[in-house]
Amino acid sequence: MSRIELHEITKVYHGTIALHKSNLVISEGMFVSLLGPSGCGKTTTLRLIAGLCEPSGGKMLIGDQVVFDLNQKIYTPPEKRNMGMVFQSYALWPHMTVFQNVAYPLKIQKHSKQHIQETVQTFLALVHLSGLEHRYPHELSGGQQQRVALARALIRKPEVLLLDEPLSNLDAKLRKAMCRELRDLQQRLKITTVYVTHDQQEALWMSDKVVLMNQGRIDQLGTPQELAHQPKSEFAKDFLSSRKEV
Numbered sequence: 001m002s003r004i005e006l007h008e009i010t011k012v013y014h015g016t017i018a019l020h021k022s023n024l025v026i027s028e029g030m031f032v033s034l035l036g037p038s039g040c041g042k043t044t045t046l047r048l049i050a051g052l053c054e055p056s057g058g059k060m061l062i063g064d065q066v067v068f069d070l071n072q073k074i075y076t077p078p079e080k081r082n083m084g085m086v087f088q089s090y091a092l093w094p095h096m097t098v099f100q101n102v103a104y105p106l107k108i109q110k111h112s113k114q115h116i117q118e119t120v121q122t123f124l125a126l127v128h129l130s131g132l133e134h135r136y137p138h139e140l141s142g143g144q145q146q147r148v149a150l151a152r153a154l155i156r157k158p159e160v161l162l163l164d165e166p167l168s169n170l171d172a173k174l175r176k177a178m179c180r181e182l183r184d185l186q187q188r189l190k191i192t193t194v195y196v197t198h199d200q201q202e203a204l205w206m207s208d209k210v211v212l213m214n215q216g217r218i219d220q221l222g223t224p225q226e227l228a229h230q231p232k233s234e235f236a237k238d239f240l241s242s243r244k245e246v
């Protein structure tokens with residue numbers, strides 16, 4: 001569990017500003033969604049938090065640790081940030097079974113066989129996949145594959161969980177069920193979570209706070225109720241107009 005702070009963070013790609021100077025504080029244990037239309041900078045923001053790309057300016061803290069500061073030339077690489085990540089394409093290793101995929105982070109940390117066996121079983125139970133440990137990814141449904149990716153992200157006990165449209169390949173019904181499971185899990189583990197989606201229903205339904213983004217800027221930050229009932233800009237009114245019953 002960790003707090004995330006972005007201070008005047010920017011990202012410029014070859015002259016294109018993907019993220020204008022942005023300030024954002026995500027408190028410990030919160031579930032925060034980054035919401036907005038395609039190209040507004042959601043994935044960029046998540047990748048900056050993960051350390052997968054380097055900001056062009058500003059300062060970032062995770063917990064008490066400064067992980068990026070342009071002025072002080074500090075840049076902590078992703079493997080030193082203790083984060084779990086699940087991306088749009090959940091990228092399981094196709095030649096490994098469910099068990100091997102989930103066990104992998106513990107294996108590279110050189111835990112004992114018995115510890116790995118027990119921990120993998122615990123996390124597979126957590127995502128309702130007990131019994132499928134010997135299957136290969138191609139023998140699983142999309143939702144099951146996403147749950148394997150989630151178990152693999154969680155097994156390292158990350159301080160922060162970063163999810164980029166992790167349910168995008170699922171049909172509406174499974175998506176809803178997975179949303180509920182994800183939110184339950186997050187509340188039980190109390191893990192600081194940043195969830196990227198362009199689906200406002202999902203964002204408003206699951207989050208403690210929603211960050212509405214537009215063209216590389218944070219347009220509005222608020223609770224789901226605030227966003228649904230007090231959209232501040234014309235963009236927010238327009239974007240959120242199709243749903244009010246939060």
Ligand SMILES: Nc1ncnc2c1ncn2[C@@H]1O[C@H](COP(=O)(O)OP(=O)(O)OP(=O)(O)O)[C@@H](O)[C@H]1O
Pocket residue numbers: 013014016017018036037038039040041042043044045198
């Ligand atoms: N590696 C890159 N090089 C150049 N431009 C990039 C790169 N990655 C992203 N961009 C640009 O930055 C902007 C923000 O992209 P980003 O991927 O963050 O959007 P997004 O909100 O995640 O969109 P989507 O909902 O489609 O995934 C876009 O204009 C995109 O074209």
Ligand SMILES: [Mg+2]
Pocket residue numbers: 042043044
């Ligand atoms: Mg994206």
